[in-house]
Amino acid sequence: MTLPRPHRDDLLIAVGGLAIGLLMWSFGLHTQTDRLITARWATLIPLVVMASMEALRRTMPQTALAVGTVALVADQFTYGSLVTALMFTDLVYSAVVYGKPAAARRIPYTTGLITIGVTIGFLVWWQNAIALVVGLITGMVSFLPAVTGAVVRNHRQAADAARLRAEQTALLAEMDRSQAVVAERARMARELHDMVANHLSAIAIHSTAALSLDDPGTTRQALTVIRENSVEGLAEMRRLIGLLRDSSGDAEPAAAPTLDGLDALVAQAATNGETSGLTFTLDDSRAPGAGALPAPVELAAYRIVQESLTNALKHAGPGEVRVELRLRREDGALAVGVTSPLGGQPGPRAPGSGAGLVGMRERVALLDGEFESGPVTADDGRKEWRVRAVLPVGTSDKEPPAWYA
Secondary structure, three states, X not given: OOOOOXXXXXXXXXXXXXXXXXHHHHOOOOOXXXXXXXXXXXXXXXXXXXXXXXXXXXXXXXXXXXXXXXXXXXXXXXXXXXXXXXXXXXXXXHHHHHOOHHHHHHHHHXXXXXXXXXXXXXXHHHOOOHHHHHHHHHXXXXXHHHHHHHHHHHHHHHHHHHHHXXXXXXXXXXXXXXXXXXHHHHHHHHHHHHXXXXXXXXXXXXXXXXXXXXXXXXXXXXXXXXXXXXXXXXXXXXXXXXXXXXXXXXXXXXOXXXXXXXXXXXXXXHHHHXXXXXXXXXXXXXXOOOOOOOHHHHHHHHHHHHHHHHHHHHHOOOEEEEEEEEEEOOOOEEEEEEEEEOOOXXXXXXXXXXXXXXXXXXXXXXXXXXXXXXXXXOOOOOEEXXXXXXXXXXXXXXXXXOOOO
């Protein structure tokens, strides 16, 4: 049988205790005088045994305590050493802190009963107050270290449990964030798929009409529509590449909202936020009748505004919520901004909260755009929360696209 390797700190404690015990023995410092074994060297035997057990205080705590108890009892038949008693208290403490859970629960009760038994026994035997002193010393040597070890062990277990809960909470938060990203990608894939399907349906219908009717004008008109839908469908299909599609087989058609529905969306938010002191304004600087933007851009802009208005209804303080849309000539992009009054100090957040911002950021990233959100200070010093997205829509041609003013 191979003994476990002692811990380095335990070896230092053992060597230090033995050195101090030998020093006190060399000066003749003992705890008792008239004892059964009168040879001075006999005091060294329990001292050496106790120091040896100190080296095993962490690796074999129960064995060290059992052998140390025998050594302490043997020490009572010699002149005795204070260091031997002190090292025994450390063995009791270590047996509770590093021992098995059952032993850690049992030792404080056992030492308490021993203390009570020793006190009562000496009271019956001696019938004087010295027995109380002996009982007090017994409690200090055995019961007090055991209780101290139990307290330390309980604190360590509580700290480990709190650390484990924190790690589990962080893991759940990361899992929720990942699931939010995957779910948002799947929703976008379904929406874009439905848009492409619409274009393909239009192509199929007009190609059938062109083949059925022998009319050059009708055929030319059908081919024009087919070309437009083909170009738009290819552009949207390119944006579909790289998205993860949900494998659940859910083929339910999804409506594809556009920016034309922002008026109704803002009006609905104004109705819902009236009781909270919120007002909503929409500043759409796009030119009237300029035409639709690419479908993925309109869809992403609509969802960003929708999620921002939902967050404003949940968290914003009383005041004005501004929704702004602007087409930028300099880089061919749609700028979307939603600004709301900053509410009070946030309370504790559940794991995974903030999935809405994750979804908005993911939408913008998939369109190669820019996204930022956070608190800002307005010109009048008020604190506001701003969501800003820049969505590329088009083109690097020198001539501005048709949807510009």
